[in-house]
Amino acid sequence: MDRLKTIIVDDEPLARRLLKTYLQEHPQIDLVAECQNGREAINAAQQMEPDLMFVDIQMPGINGFEVVKRLQSDVMPMIVFCTAYEKYALDAFDINAVDYILKPMDRERVERSVMRSLERHKNVDATASKTPILGALEMIAEKVAADLSGAGPAEEKEQAEANLSRKLAIKDRDLITMVDQEDIDWVDAAGDYMCIHVAGDTHIMRATLKHLLGQLDSSIFKQVHRSTIVNVNRIQKITPCSKGEYLLHIGADAQIKVSRNYRTAIKQYIEKFG
Structure with missing residues (x-):
C-alpha cells in the first residue's frame, strides 16, 4: 500500500493536535513532521520531500501561501490549505490546491481531503511542475496588493479583517x-x-x-x-x-x-x- 509522506503546518497547537488525531486514523498517511510556522515548514519540506502538506494559511511571519511559494523543489507536494475564512479558501482553489478545510476542522472533512489527495496522487504525474501554482500565487499577491494599496502593515491587517467580515x-x-x-x-x-x-x-x-x-x-x-x-x-x-x-x-x-x-x-x- 502506497503511503503519503505528510507534513502538518499550523501555528495553533490545538489545531495541529486535532488534525494529527484525524490523520492518524488513515493508514495511507505517513505523518513525517509537524511545523508551527512557515520557516519550519519550508525546511521540513526540503529535507523530507513530502507527498502531501496540510498548510494553515494565516500564520505570523510567513503565511501558508508564502510557504508554497518558497519551496525550492521543482516537484510540488500536494497541498491542502486550512483556513477560517471562505475568501482564502477560494484563493486556495485558484492555485490548484488539492482541497481546503474550513476551520474548525471535523473528522468528515479531513477524511474527504485525504481521499482527494490519494486520488490525485494516483492519477497525476508525480513530476508535475510547480510553475502553474507559482503563477497563480503571483496573481493572488497582486490582487491583495491592489485591494490594500497604500496601507501599512497594521492597516493591511485591519482592512483585510474588514473585508472578510x-x-x-x-x-x-x-x-x-x-x-x-x-x-x-x-x-x-x-x-x-x-x-x-x-x-x-x-x-x-x-x-x-x-x-x-x-x-x-x-x-x-x-x-x-x-x-x-x-x-x-x-x-x-x-x-x-x-x-x-x-x-x-x-x-x-x-x-x-x-x-x-x-x-x-x-x-x-x-x-x-x-
Whole structure:
C-alpha cells in the first residue's frame, strides 16, 4: 500500500493536535513532521520531500501561501490549505490546491481531503511542475496588493479583517451559504454548533462561540449572554428588568435576556442615544 509522506503546518497547537488525531486514523498517511510556522515548514519540506502538506494559511511571519511559494523543489507536494475564512479558501482553489478545510476542522472533512489527495496522487504525474501554482500565487499577491494599496502593515491587517467580515460562510456538508452579516439578527449556541438567525430562518454552523465572535463585526455584534450574540442594529425595544438585566426585543417575536455579566455592552449602546 502506497503511503503519503505528510507534513502538518499550523501555528495553533490545538489545531495541529486535532488534525494529527484525524490523520492518524488513515493508514495511507505517513505523518513525517509537524511545523508551527512557515520557516519550519519550508525546511521540513526540503529535507523530507513530502507527498502531501496540510498548510494553515494565516500564520505570523510567513503565511501558508508564502510557504508554497518558497519551496525550492521543482516537484510540488500536494497541498491542502486550512483556513477560517471562505475568501482564502477560494484563493486556495485558484492555485490548484488539492482541497481546503474550513476551520474548525471535523473528522468528515479531513477524511474527504485525504481521499482527494490519494486520488490525485494516483492519477497525476508525480513530476508535475510547480510553475502553474507559482503563477497563480503571483496573481493572488497582486490582487491583495491592489485591494490594500497604500496601507501599512497594521492597516493591511485591519482592512483585510474588514473585508472578510462583510459575509459569514456557513458550511453544511458540501454546501456553503454566504450570509451578509448585517442581515443576521442574533446567534445562540447549542453545544458545538451555532444557530444563526436571519430574517426568520435559522442556519446551523459548526463552530465555537469564541471562534464566531472573531469573525463577526465587533462594532455591531455584542455578546449578551454566555451563549448568545446579538446584532445591536436589529434591536427594536429594550426593557429594563430587575437586578440590572435587560430584555431585548428583536424582530417580530424574539426576546433575548441580557445577563448581568454582559450588560455593559448594552448600557453603552443605550448611552449612545442619550
